Amino acid sequence: MKKSLIGMSLVATLMLAGCGTSSTSSPSDKAAEKSETPANNEAKQQDDGVSTEFKSALKKAESYATSMHMSKAGVFDQLTSEYGEKFPLEAAQYAIDNVKADWNANALEKAKSYQESMSMSKEAVRDQLTSEHGEKFTPEEAEYAIQNLGN
Structure with a gap:
């Protein structure tokens, strides 16, 4: 029995040494260290198949859309x-495909802002909302905003 325990201890020590860790830590310490490594944290985040960069792009998209x-x-x-954010096209597309935003409501909020702060006419607001150099809302979103803008 003593021989097998010594042998198991030696094997465990060699295995730990082979992992580049000191043999003075207990196996539970090693497990704790291993679970806290950046590679393992990234692996946990990728368990759902979505990279950290894609998740970051989605978080930014949600922020821009809501605030x-x-x-x-x-x-x-x-x-x-x-x-701006310099995300790859694939990460940005993932974010756009998965962001939960009410684009009509966003167009309406922008329209209100233009009307109140710049005293713009409804037609000028519509142009600003749909302009490729402006807000880039779709014509349908701009129409929703104009129809729901106060008098």
Whole structure:
């Protein structure tokens, strides 16, 4: 019995030494260290098959959509811009495909902002909402905003 325990201890020590860890830590310490490594944390985050970068792009997209009331195209451009977030196209597309946003409500909020702060006419607001140099909302989203904008 003593021989087998000594042999098992020696094997465990050699296995730990082979992993690049000191043999003075207990196996439970090693397990705790292993579970806290960046590689393992990344593996945990990727268990659902979505990379950390894609998740980050989605989080940014949600922020732009909810706090800044941006359009889908505007969010995508911000995510991929060399002057913005610089996400790869695939990560930005994942974010756009998965963001939970009410684009009509965003268009309406932008329309209200233009009307109140800049005293713009409804037609000027519509142009600003749909402009490729402006907000980049779809014509349908802009129409919803104009129809629901107060008098």
